[in-house]
Amino acid sequence: MTQLDGVKACPAGRHEAADLVIAAGDAHETRAYAESLGQILPPGAVVCLIGNLGAGKTTFTQGLARGLGLPPEEPVNSPTFTLIAEHAGGRIPLYHFDVYRLDDESGLYDIAFDEYLAEAAAVVIEWADKVTAGLPDDRLEITLAFASGDENGRELAIRALGEQSRRVLDQWRALIADHEKAHP
Numbered sequence: 001m002t003q004l005d006g007v008k009a010c011p012a013g014r015h016e017a018a019d020l021v022i023a024a025g026d027a028h029e030t031r032a033y034a035e036s037l038g039q040i041l042p043p044g045a046v047v048c049l050i051g052n053l054g055a056g057k058t059t060f061t062q063g064l065a066r067g068l069g070l071p072p073e074e075p076v077n078s079p080t081f082t083l084i085a086e087h088a089g090g091r092i093p094l095y096h097f098d099v100y101r102l103d104d105e106s107g108l109y110d111i112a113f114d115e116y117l118a119e120a121a122a123v124v125i126e127w128a129d130k131v132t133a134g135l136p137d138d139r140l141e142i143t144l145a146f147a148s149g150d151e152n153g154r155e156l157a158i159r160a161l162g163e164q165s166r167r168v169l170d171q172w173r174a175l176i177a178d179h180e181k182a183h184p
């Protein structure tokens with residue numbers, strides 16, 4: 001079950017480029033928001049995660065994996081050394097990239113990135129800003145930042161690029177709003 005109790009999504013304000021800004025008070029909340037996204041993510045969706053070390057990119061991916069229906073015992077960690085981790089067993093496969101070690105997008109060729117994109121799967125890319133030119137036009141970009149003065153607070157600034165991602169964002173927003181109505 002998704003648990004978004006007591007969590008408030010705020011409209012984009014300070015982040016002018018963002019379509020939606022979410023405040024997550026702790027790791028549990030970040031996972032819960034990500035889980036709700038995972039529930040609606042269509043095949044072929046690409047989610048780009050941007051943020052410093054420890055910002056919560058992997059934590060977000062863990063929640064998203066749950067939302068896709070991967071079993072709780074399936075470990076989801078940063079594939080920093082292998083660059084890609086493949087997770088089967090959910091509604092659609094999850095291809096989890098961590099491109100921290102790539103210098104630029106030319107390294108994507110070696111890991112057959114385009115072949116993963118062509119599959120009916122969910123693709124998540126940690127450190128996506130390192131390979132911007134290699135990313136598909138249609139994508140969700142989620143930038144995680146540390147909230148000031150709160151060790152466990154994070155701000156998630158979300159941008160939907162392209163038609164499919166805009167539809168996904170609308171559905172995700174509706175899911176969050178429904179949940180908040182049910183758990184004010």
Ligand SMILES: Nc1ncnc2c1ncn2[C@@H]1O[C@H](COP(=O)(O)OP(=O)(O)OP(=O)(O)O)[C@@H](O)[C@H]1O
Nearest residue numbers: 025026027030053054055056057058059078152154
């Ligand atoms: N609101 C929050 N959202 C996400 N993680 C949080 C939050 N508050 C605290 N944390 C903690 O911060 C850490 C985030 O680590 P995580 O591995 O997800 O970051 P990352 O962005 O993937 O880092 P890396 O760049 O090293 O891969 C975890 O220990 C998590 O429990």
Ligand SMILES: [Mg+2]
Nearest residue numbers: 057058078126
């Ligand atoms: Mg990580």
